Amino acid sequence: MAELKFDGDGFLINPEIWDNEVAEQIANEDGIAMTDQHWSIVKVIRNNYEEKGNAPMIRTICKETGLKLKDIYELFPLGPARGACRVAGLPKPDGCV
Amino acid sequence: MEKLTKQQIDNAIRLLKMPPDSKLVTHLNACVHCGLCGESCMYYKTMGDNRFLPARKVELVASLYRKYCTLTGKIVPSLVNARELDEKMAEEMVDMLFGACTMCGRCVKHCSIGVDISYIVHVGRRMLAAMNLVPETLQATVNAALETGNNMAIPTEDFVDTIEWMEEELIEEYGEDARIPLNETDKKVFYTLNPREPKFFPLSISAMAKIFFAAKESWSISTNMYDVTNYGIFNGNNSQAAQIAKRLHDEVLSKKSKVLVLGECGHGTRANRWEAPNYLQQPYNFEVTTVVELINDYIRSGRIKLDKSLNDELVTIHDPCNLVRNGGLLSEIRFTVKNSVSNFIEMNPYGLDNFCCGGGGGQLAMSEYNERRIKIGEIKAEQIRATGAKIVATPCHNCVDQLAQLNHTYKLGVKIKTLAEIVADAIVL
Numbered sequence: 001m002a003e004l005k006f007d008g009d010g011f012l013i014n015p016e017i018w019d020n021e022v023a024e025q026i027a028n029e030d031g032i033a034m035t036d037q038h039w040s041i042v043k044v045i046r047n048n049y050e051e052k053g054n055a056p057m058i059r060t061i062c063k064e065t066g067l068k069l070k071d072i073y074e075l076f077p078l079g080p081a082r083g084a085c086r087v088a089g090l091p092k093p094d095g096c097v
Numbered sequence: 098m099e100k101l102t103k104q105q106i107d108n109a110i111r112l113l114k115m116p117p118d119s120k121l122v123t124h125l126n127a128c129v130h131c132g133l134c135g136e137s138c139m140y141y142k143t144m145g146d147n148r149f150l151p152a153r154k155v156e157l158v159a160s161l162y163r164k165y166c167t168l169t170g171k172i173v174p175s176l177v178n179a180r181e182l183d184e185k186m187a188e189e190m191v192d193m194l195f196g197a198c199t200m201c202g203r204c205v206k207h208c209s210i211g212v213d214i215s216y217i218v219h220v221g222r223r224m225l226a227a228m229n230l231v232p233e234t235l236q237a238t239v240n241a242a243l244e245t246g247n248n249m250a251i252p253t254e255d256f257v258d259t260i261e262w263m264e265e266e267l268i269e270e271y272g273e274d275a276r277i278p279l280n281e282t283d284k285k286v287f288y289t290l291n292p293r294e295p296k297f298f299p300l301s302i303s304a305m306a307k308i309f310f311a312a313k314e315s316w317s318i319s320t321n322m323y324d325v326t327n328y329g330i331f332n333g334n335n336s337q338a339a340q341i342a343k344r345l346h347d348e349v350l351s352k353k354s355k356v357l358v359l360g361e362c363g364h365g366t367r368a369n370r371w372e373a374p375n376y377l378q379q380p381y382n383f384e385v386t387t388v389v390e391l392i393n394d395y396i397r398s399g400r401i402k403l404d405k406s407l408n409d410e411l412v413t414i415h416d417p418c419n420l421v422r423n424g425g426l427l428s429e430i431r432f433t434v435k436n437s438v439s440n441f442i443e444m445n446p447y448g449l450d451n452f453c454c455g456g457g458g459g460q461l462a463m464s465e466y467n468e469r470r471i472k473i474g475e476i477k478a479e480q481i482r483a484t485g486a487k488i489v490a491t492p493c494h495n496c497v498d499q500l501a502q503l504n505h506t507y508k509l510g511v512k513i514k515t516l517a518e519i520v521a522d523a524i525v526l
Contacts, residue, residue, distance in 0.1 A: 007234075008467035030505075054250065058297045059259045069300065078505050079498075080297040092464055094238040095249040096293045096326065096362075096495040 009082070011092040015049070018089030027087045030078060038075055038087070040065045045080075045088040055085045055093050098184045101228065106182050109224035110165045113158075121220060124212050125159045128152055134214065137207035139452060139473040140197045151204035151214045154193050158221045161186070187230060194221040195232050196466040199473075200331070201418040201453035222333030231332045238462045239328045242341050247324040249292040256320055259295045263303040267310070271526065275310040277302070278317040280352070286316035286391070287354035289325035289345070291362050291494040301361070301494075304521035308392060311524050312400040316358075322348035325360045327368035331459030338368065339376035345369060349383055356384040358391055361515045363419035363457065363493040371424075389420065389492050392520055393429045396436050403523040408438040412519070413486035415444070415477070415500060416451040417493035426492075433516055434490050437523040444480045452476050454491075456499030471506055474499060478507035492516040 004022060005013040010029070012018060023042055027034050034042075044064045048056035058080050062069060076083030081097035113121070134151035135141045141149040156178075163170035163179035170179030180186055200215040208214065225231060231239075242248040247256075260277050267275040278284070286309070294302050309316050322344050329338025349357045359366045366387050374380050395401040414434055420426045427448045435441055444451065455474035460466060477500070481489055489500055489511050500513045 008464040010467070011464070055296075057251070057255045057259055057295070058299060059255070059262055079501060081293075082498075082502060092234070093249060093296075094234075094241045094462065095296070096291055096461055096498050097297065 007092060009086075009092050011086050012089045013091070015089045015091060018046070022089060023087050026089070030076075030083065030087070032076070032083075032087070034087075035075075037065075037067065037071070041067070041072060041075065041084050042088045045085055045090065049088065049090050055081065055090055098188050101182070101184055101187060105228040108227040109182060110161070112220065112224050112227060113162050113166055120213070120216070122162075124217055125155070125162050127210055128155050128159065128212050129210070130156075131209055133207055133209050134204040137204045139199070139201075139203075139455060139476050140469070142476065143473045144469075148193065149197055151198075151208075154198060154221070155212065155214055155217045157186070157190050157193060158217050158224070161224075187225070187228065190221055190225055191230055191232070194218050194225065195235070195459070195463065197469065199418070199453045199455060199457035199460055201457050202423050203418070203450070203453065206422065206449060219333065222331070223335065224333070226333035231334070232463050232465050234464045235328065235332050235459045235462050238459075239332050239334070239337055239341075242324060242326070242328065243337060246322055246344065247292040248326050248328060249296050251292055251296055253320050256295050256323075259299055260302070260318070263299050263306065267303055267306055271307070271310060275306065277306045279320055281317035283353045284315045284317040285355045286314055286358050287349045287352055287356065288316050288318050288323075288358050288388075289360045289365070290318070290323050291326055291360060291365070292324055293494055293498070294360075298494075298497075301515045301517055304515070304517040305360075305388065307521045307524060308395065308401060308517060311402075311526055312395045317352065317354070319348050319352055325362045325365035325369065327365060327373075328459060328462065330364055330368040330372060331462075335376060338372070342369060342373035342376050346373065346377060346381065354383065356386060357381070359385065359387045361388055361492040361494060361517065363417035363424070363495060366424060367419040387420070387424075387426065387492075389426050389429050389433060389516060392433050392516065396433065401520075402525045403436050403520065404525045405437060405439040405523060407523045408488075408519060409440060410438075410487040411440040411442060411485060412438040412488045412490055413442050413444050413481065413484040414447065415454060415481070415489050415491040415496055416448055417491060417496050418451070418453050418457055420492060421451065422449050430492060430516070434519060437520050438488075438490075442484045442486055444484055452480060454496040454499040455503070456495055461495055461499055470499070471502065474503045475507060478503045478509060481509055481511060482507070486511060488512045488514055488519075490514050490516060490519050
């Protein structure tokens with residue numbers, strides 16, 4: 001497996017080598033055991049990234065997974081950016097996150 | 098670091114040679130190296146290394162001033178510790194002025210003679226910006242704002258979709274009048290947001306909409322320009338800061354609104370309320386206020402009714418540096434929170450002497466210095482833990498994000514809320 005490279009915030013610098021195993025490894029660092037619900041969020045984020053090159057709106061995540069906002073914040077206590085997007089192997093989003 | 102060109106060096110030194118006023122020279126020459134600033138600085142307290150002393154940060158800029166702007170410094174630099182602007186110096190400046198300062202201004206309040214240390218740090222950042230040495234991640238956030246109109250590059254249709262979603266839920270709960278009006282003209286309030294709200298945390302938008310609904314306010318959000326942030330205040334590029342500020346200024350005029358209301362954002366308030374008229378070189382010809390003061394007025398005038406018992410968990414306040422120490426909203430924040438919760442406790446220290454969350458000054462955007470940011474945040478984490486509070490209320494989304502990370506890292510087990518969220522939970526309709 002190619003070497004994983006992370007930025008200072010722990011986001012993948014080489015997102016192309018991301019796979020499920022990498023996701024589990026990152027989730028583990030945050031104390032998260034991946035469930036089907038976690039995977040459904042991560043898949044939406046990953047697909048959005050691969051299609052559009054950025055993180056989806058939380059609106060898109062809710063719509064496509066059918067989960068409520070509250071559920072997403074509970075599943076990823078660090079939030080959609082530092083929590084879910086990091087597990088999905090995205091680079092760090094710009095802005096106050 | 099690549100070799101500096103003569104052009105880069107000239108661009109930086111020009112900023113020292115042509116100060117717009119005498120403030121820079123006065124403050125550069127005033128520091129007497131007493132070291133009192135040390136204990137006020139989160140970086141120095143945490144790292145215990147003299148490099149992190151605020152006075153040392155001032156000295157970086159002052160030593161260049163002596164080298165390039167004084168006769169003794171030019172002739173016998175070693176006598177007055179005058180330093181050359183070379184690669185080593187530039188690297189040190191990037192590391193200390195971008196990477197080791199939240200520009201919280203706590204050192205300024207503790208300085209025995211009132212040297213405006215964060216102003217000097219900002220001048221240093223301007224010199225680095227003039228040399229194109231702004232950390233990449235910080236510049237990326239400014240570029241996103243310049244290129245797309247908001248610092249998270251949210252496309253308009255996605256923004257509208259999110260707002261409509263929040264509006265649907267509000268209407269479902271409170272009826273047809275609980276709206277989030279978009280792009281309406283001639284409204285009293287022009288409301289602004291931090292882009293992280295629509296992108297990832299939209300509940301603070303609906304909380305504020307609920308407050309506006311309860312107060313029967315005339316308000317609207319513009320889809321062209323709703324971003325309250327201006328990272329141009331941090332990257333040291335005043336012309337970029339001016340471009341971002343002008344966009345907001347022009348949009349308020351085009352929507353013919355009476356009052357620009359700055360959402361819960363520390364640096365955005367500082368940039369748009371206090372700095373922007375300087376960037377634009379003209380006063381605003383509309384009113385400008387913060388959402389904190391607006392909510393205060395609603396409570397004082399009885400436009401909204403609150404029931405404190407609806408928030409019965411123990412709440413403490415984190416004072417955002419740019420709103421309290423550097424913005425004067427100490428009592429307004431307390432008045433709002435104390436009217437919305439039944440159990441309140443102050444942190445120690447709080448108010449003007451409060452410690453930064455650790456994510457100010459653009460630190461939150463700069464991955465390069467993440468480790469330091471989390472490390473200095475331990476001071477804030479322990480302050481929170483000592484209160485025993487279950488909820489930390491803070492009117493700044495940047496602070497919210499840093500506190501959420503500290504909450505996780507230092508296992509504080511608290512909830513972090515904006516003021517709008519606290520107030521919305523206590524509203525009696």
